[in-house]
Amino acid sequence: MGEMEQLRKEAESLKDQITAARKAVQDTTLQEAAAGITVVGRVQLKTRKTLRGHLAKIYAMHWAVDANLCVSASQDGKLIVWDTITTNKVNAIPLKSSWVMTCAYAPSGNLVACGGLDNMCSIYNLKGKDGNVKVMRELAAHTGYLSCCRFLSDSEIITSSGDCTCVLWDIETGTQKTVFAGHQGDCMSLAVSPDFKFFISGACDFTAKLWDIREGVCRQTFGGHESDINAIGFFPNGNAVITGSDDATCKLYDLRADQELITYQDSSIMCGVTSLAPSLSGRLILAGYDDFNVNIWDSLKSERVGVLAGHDNRVSCIGVSADGMACCTGSWDSFLKIWN
């Protein structure tokens, strides 16, 4: 009993130490540092393409690295690979389980993955010999739903789950290489750093964690949100993390200062953030909300500089293409839209 009390005291003391250490480097705020820059002018993006074909709510989309291809997942039980320029469906992959919550495109363009309430991450080979797209591997071990997945390469993928863990898998053998445990709530979203050495996860314990992929440990934990974190992404230079939450705000945390630098919020916005993506320079943050809109934020000035209104239901997913040329939104209204 004595040891428990000792450990509890030590934990409290360490938390206070972290708070103090963060405060000690807080010699200014991002607001002050950006005082000399003018707010970005009004950003007005137009819908250039509407991708029609899904028959139910779209839950996820992910751009390919090369070319103007993207993959989307819908609870109509299909994964569709789209050519966003022609709006043609390159592949329409029927899924074993229609309860899909996430999808991902491998950087090579050879594979796509998806998963959801089946608790599994299914990997599909788009470049099979006979032209048919088949399940290549079913990664099963999570004891909760698959909320997000991202490829590191054709042989490794990271998944996040409702079982509160994230896992690094060896796709070839279908086995877990590393289990990243620590969150105290469902993991909802993950993003891989530009150098592929780290990943960040957002969870229903209101925190975001930075994980060292090779060492298998959590390096930093960021709090401040007052509800579930649904969306997470890296700032393009890899030194900051952006989160979107059910508390109706987005936050930017700097990894090297180990703290929140700014919150993107407006009293008129009272619904949760479902998805987010930074523009190529990081100056704009596009965030999808439960009220069917996407708000565009000036990341340095924390001001709303644009709105994308065009969907008839919740915007569930958003992504900016690799060359930064366009933004894609996916919605519960079953459509994807390409904007620029």
Place this chain on the structure above:
Amino acid sequence: MSNNSAANSSLVLAQKAVKQLRLEASVRRIKVSQAAAELKAFCLQNAHKDPLLTGVPSSDNPFRPPKSCVLF
């Protein structure tokens, strides 16, 4: 018996929590002024290369075929 094992696992969890907090407390932090300056610099340096920020002229926009005037 079960009381003991429950107490043991709570102890293990508490030990893990403390170990994790020690790790996170030892992170080397830079000043917010430096972090903010670098974020600002990255945004400004890459602004001209950011199509969503600068806008894309229709002639260069792959998502928008340019309207051409045809004279017969």
